[in-house]
Amino acid sequence: MPEMPEVETVRRTLTPLVAGKTIKKVEVWYDKIIAGDARAFAQKLAGKQILRVDRYGKFLLFRLSDNLTLVSHLRMEGKYRLLAPQAAVGKHDHVQFAFTDGTALRYSDVRKFGRMQLVETGTEREQTGIGKLGVEPNSPEFTxxxxxxxxxxxxxxxxxxxxxxxxxxxxxxxxxxxxxxxxxxxxxxxxxxxxxxxxxxxxxxxxxxxxxxxxxxxxxxxxxxxxxxxxxxxxxxxxxxxxxxxxxxxxxxxxxxxxxxxxxxxxxxxxxxxxxxxxxxx
Known part of the structure; x- marks a missing residue:
């Protein structure tokens, strides 16, 4: 399972690939990856801009326009990569975020354990598993x-x-x-x-x-x-x-x-x- 250093590395490499891009269309090929209704998830994300990518513990936080945050946990095998939206869909590809610039971010997961949840920004601790987490290493609170x-x-x-x-x-x-x-x-x-x-x-x-x-x-x-x-x-x-x-x-x-x-x-x-x-x- 990716731990904090791995998830932070994913965040750092994701940021230049997606920050500032606007989501044109979301396709969900495996509904259980999404917490809640997958169709509503896709509809709400259309037209939203990715402002930045944050992280807490092992969670990625895609900060979006209109005060929304996409919370993503990679679990055991989750991976993100940038490609062309028309690229062939692999058996382990489960979610695609197509952008208005002609690129797409695709999420793949061999074990299908990863999860995504769309919440109002600022409610992550109340709405997701982040609320159960302690402090982070190398933070001011971790003395x-x-x-x-x-x-x-x-x-x-x-x-x-x-x-x-x-x-x-x-x-x-x-x-x-x-x-x-x-x-x-x-x-x-x-x-x-x-x-x-x-x-x-x-x-x-x-x-x-x-x-x-x-x-x-x-x-x-x-x-x-x-x-x-x-x-x-x-x-x-x-x-x-x-x-x-x-x-x-x-x-x-x-x-x-x-x-x-x-x-x-x-x-x-x-x-x-x-x-x-x-x-x-x-």
């Missing part, structure tokens, strides 16, 4: 103190908590494994039991990793491509994700892989400490 206070109240396992997006958003499976290894925290540690100095390290590693991954245009492990059709480069920097069975780069212990919240999770059993509340250990 060391904030993370320490937030984790102190949570009994969840730390990887579950990072994956559910409710405290800090934008991290998925790849970056969770990476930042927990960097911070020497076992993925099954109880959030409230992690010492403050380790939470501080986790905070800093989240910020640094997300910033570097964004600079390197994201991680391409399976199929991620940006709007220009280019792959990311952060996969060359991965220290644990995808390296199960290999020696830990820090201590040499063989990295192990387990399931956490149904997600494959790679960690070092030697240098990532399992923190639990004392009464849970008895």
């Amino acid at each position: 060391r103190d904030f993370l320490c206070r937030a984790l102190a109240k949570k009994s969840k396992k730390i990887k579950n908590l990072l994956l559910d997006q409710s405290v800090v958003c934008g991290l998925g499976n790849i970056y969770c494994d990476e930042v927990l290894w960097q911070s020497r925290i076992h993925p099954l540690s109880q959030a409230s039991a992690i010492p403050s100095e380790k939470v501080t390290a986790l905070h800093d590693n989240i910020n640094q990793t997300i910033a570097l991954a964004t600079k390197l245009r994201g991680t391409t492990v399976h199929t991620f491509l940006d709007a220009d059709g280019q792959s990311g480069q952060f996969q060359k920097k991965l220290q644990v994700y995808g390296h199960a069975g290999e020696p830990c780069q820090r201590c040499g212990t063989v990295l192990e892989k387990i399931k956490v919240s149904g997600r494959g999770t790679t960690f070092c059993p030697q240098c990532q400490v399992l923190y639990r509340e004392k009464h849970k250990q008895d």
Whole structure:
């Protein structure tokens, strides 16, 4: 699934392709991609201009004229690309936005998990899944103190908590494994039991990793491509994700892989400490 660095990379590559263009016609070939009535969705978008493309967490926000915002979540395999509107429709192409300048933005999705929703600008938190998200890495709100206070109240396992997006958003499976290894925290540690100095390290590693991954245009492990059709480069920097069975780069212990919240999770059993509340250990 594209995580925050990948979605930000898509936003940055999409912007010069679509900003300022006016939508002439929308075609929806798979209705379930659209939240609500697909025909009404297409009708409302006709004639609207794309002012800019924003992002929050893993959501893309197409800001449109007439105070409308198209909220798009790529989920596992969603991709956007610019082409001619008359180009052959592939089996995984589901939505097309044809512009008045003779180009078109097409959305494709192998698994059909992605979703689009048209809302009034400013109501994204009330109308979409954005309302359930925590703060973003590298934002003014995401301070060391904030993370320490937030984790102190949570009994969840730390990887579950990072994956559910409710405290800090934008991290998925790849970056969770990476930042927990960097911070020497076992993925099954109880959030409230992690010492403050380790939470501080986790905070800093989240910020640094997300910033570097964004600079390197994201991680391409399976199929991620940006709007220009280019792959990311952060996969060359991965220290644990995808390296199960290999020696830990820090201590040499063989990295192990387990399931956490149904997600494959790679960690070092030697240098990532399992923190639990004392009464849970008895």
